[in-house]
Amino acid sequence: MLWEEVRKAYPDKWVVFEAIEAHSDSNYRIVDDIAVIDTFDDSMDAFRRHNELHKQKPNRELYFFRTSREDLDIHEKKWTGLRKI
Secondary structure, eight states, X not given: OOHHHHXXXXXTOEEEEEEEEEEEETTEEEEEEEEEEEEESSHHHHHHHXXXXXXXXXXXXXXXXXXXXXXXXXXXXXXXXXXOO
16 A cells, blocks of 8 residues: 555544655654554554564554654664664
8 A cells, every 4th residue: 555545544643654665864763664563543552552562573664643644754773883683
């Protein structure tokens, strides 16, 4: 699914989704194909679901956004240094 299709299918909702296909361009993540996992009216419910899914499978590219946003502006952060394992 494209973001425009998600916005039409789930108006004024918070959606938790997985990026099925994505690429990077100028420090932004461009999502080409989306699989909607869940929808919510409340942002904290979406946040909790996102965290729950991320803990189960941290390698999945998961996001949550409100469908009122016209564009997905996902700025990539470059991590440097050590991470806790």
